[in-house]
Amino acid sequence: MLILRLAALLSAAFLLNACDDSPKFEFKIVAGSENQVLEPIVKAFCDDKGIACSVTYLGSLDIGLGLRPGQEATVDAVWPASSIWIDLFDTQRRVTHLQSISQNPVVLGVRKAKAEALGWTKGPVSTADILKAVDAGDLRFLMTSATQSNSGASAYLAMLAAARGKPVLEAGDLDDPATLDQVTRLLHGVERSSGSSGWLAELYVDAFDKGATYDAMWNYEAVLKETNDRLRAKGREPLWAVYPGDGVSIADSPLGFLGRGRGKEVEDFFVELQAHLLTSPIQAQIAQTGRRIALGRAAQAKPEPDWNFDPARLVTAVQMPEPAVIHKALTLYQEALRRPSLTALCLDFSGSMQGEGESALRQAISFLFTPERAAEVLVQWSPKDRIFVIPFSGDVAAVWNGSGTAADQASLLAQATRHRVGGGTDMYACVREAYTRMRPLLATDDYLPAIVIMTDGRSEGDPDSFLASRDPGDQRIPIFGITFGDADRGQLDTLAAATGARVFDGAKDLTGAFRAARGYN
Known part of the structure; x- marks a missing residue:
């Protein structure tokens, strides 16, 4: 009887293991957005091998910044658009097995x-x-x-x-x-x-x-x-x-391995994945997306005259x-050669920002207007830029303006730091004020304009009514949103969609959201 029970237990254990289709391990890739069309090819290989692969898409600079000395590796592979970002930032040569997948x-x-x-x-x-x-x-x-x-x-x-x-x-x-x-x-x-x-x-x-x-x-x-x-x-x-x-x-679309002490099994899987992507059948699939393939690996996509x-x-x-x-x-591009930006920052100083929100906002503003910090991630202002900082609650509380000079940035930072929270929330009043301030400067056609709204709550007013009330000249100005706390993303999404902009999530990293928004202006 004991033997029969033991056999039954072993049989049940075998069946459980046989039915267990949980992945062997997770494998994280960070890639440029242009590689998103290739994700199904990667995921199919991962699924076949029983590996849980995830792909996160970041800008080239962000991928490079993650490779700087002292930065803890959080992914297993990097796939930027070009190897120049690895050459710029991976000075310790942590990325290995680097090979071009396409051109x-x-x-x-x-x-x-x-x-x-x-x-x-x-x-x-x-x-x-x-x-x-x-x-x-x-x-x-x-x-x-x-x-x-x-x-x-x-x-x-x-x-x-x-x-x-x-x-x-x-x-x-x-x-x-x-x-x-x-x-x-x-x-x-x-x-x-x-x-x-x-x-x-x-x-x-x-x-x-x-x-x-x-x-x-x-x-x-x-x-x-x-x-x-x-x-x-x-x-x-x-x-x-x-x-x-x-x-x-x-x-050159280089795919490289970023070792972070997870063992030989993980590295071996990467080598297999990379080799798979370079096989002739897969290269042929990649070629059909319009990417160029190294000579001899597969035929290029058909011309479209x-x-x-x-x-x-x-x-x-x-x-x-x-x-x-x-x-x-x-650096020269950011500080001197690019078309100057005309930016209005609508900052929520309503009462609900008191405490953690106010602290996070001051940290973000400190980053934006401290040239040395902004320059570390190449989003520093240039002297030719024009900036309006407009704190709002139930109405516009003030308007501070300046250029991108170090002195003007210091002045903007000092005024924003002294301002205190309190009152309701009406972001539309701030945008209307921004339009009024920006119109004379837009007449010269010298600037790239943008309005950036940072808010943590539902605003008074209706986005559709607001959009319908705009002057024709205001419609060329994109309205970006940065959320914080329990912000009503729906309102910000409506403004962004109507003006060809986007919304950034600042709930976990408000400073990072402001930095990302700067890349669009």
């Missing part, structure tokens, strides 16, 4: 009718041709921030190389006045910026649904294909791919400079 030139997609009007569908286009169109007021484009996103950095570095007329930039090239003047003029063509290549493509497509159009967009060749696929499905005209003849930057797409076309590639030169170039 992706950053090119200019121009609305086809606009490209035809400019004569760009008939032959090669140079950076000088693009500059001529920008100078004449015939071209405006979307482009991600060069300091926050790889596609923006790639476009910017190619602009510098073309202006200097050299295949590889050196530090001294960034002191040449003629080079800097040409790139400053090119960047004046930026109509909207962002911290994400994928979000920028969404903005371009969504604009058609709102009855608006943008001229062009700097983005990855493959993202242009994804965008055009969506535009075709909506019956819209495609973007015409322009490959500047004097050079484009090519993202109706918008000048051909991933087999040879392009003049800009060589990436040394990390120190890249860092100098990015």
Whole structure:
């Protein structure tokens, strides 16, 4: 009898183990947003191996910052758009097994009718041709921030190389006045910026649904294909791919392992995953998304002549400079060359912010207006920027304004620090005040405008009524939201959706949310 019972227990244990389909372990990947289309390929392999894989999407700078000395590793693999972000920040060389999965030139997609009007569908286009169109007021484009996103950095570095007329930039090239003047003029063509290549493509497509159009967009060749696929499905005209003849930057999509003491089994799984992505069948799948594949691994995607797409076309590639030169170039972009921002910060100082909320807000403002801290993550203000800080509760409490000089930032910080919380919540009053203050400056067309609302609670008023009451000129200003506490995200989402903006979650990290929002202005 004892033997029979023991056999029954062993049999039950065997059945339980056989039915246990829990994952062997978790595997975390952080990737650029342009890789999101490849996530199903990764997840299918993980599921087949019984591994719980998760992919988090961050901007290139954020991925790089996580690799700085002293930063604790929280993921097992990194997959940025380009290896330059690993070269810049992984000075201790913690990332291993690094290999390129695909290649992706950053090119200019121009609305086809606009490209035809400019004569760009008939032959090669140079950076000088693009500059001529920008100078004449015939071209405006979307482009991600060069300091926050790889596609923006790639476009910017190619602009510098073309202006200097050299295949590889050196530090001294960034002191040449003629080079800097040409790139400053090119960047004046930026109509909207962002911290994400994928979000920028969404903005371009969504604009058609709102009855608006943008001229062009700097983005990855493959993202242009994804965008055009969506535009075709909506019956819209495609973007015409322009490959500047004097050079484009090519993202190498490197996938690397970040060891954090989890054992050989985890590292072996990464090596298997990477090898799987580089097999011919999977490379063929990746090629169909519009990404370029190394010669001999698989056939490239078919050309689409109706918008000048051909991933087999040879392009003049800009060589990436040394990390120190890249860092100098990015600092120069943020502090001097980019189109100046015109920003109104609507800050909730209502009574519900008392305590933890007020403390978090003061910390965030301290970060924004302390140049040394903001410069660590390349979101520092430039002297050409214009800033309005507008505290609100049940009404607008004050308006403080200044430029991005160190002295003005110190003054703005001091005034915000002295302000005290109290009263109700009416964020719409603050936005109306922001419009009034921004209109005279927008008449010059020198600035990229944005309103950023930080609030922790439901506001008085209705977003739809507010949006309907705006002056026509105000409608070009995006309204970004930053939530805190139990904020009514619905109201902020409505404002953001109507104005081509987005909402950032500041509940866990208010300072981080403000930093992310700065990447969009």
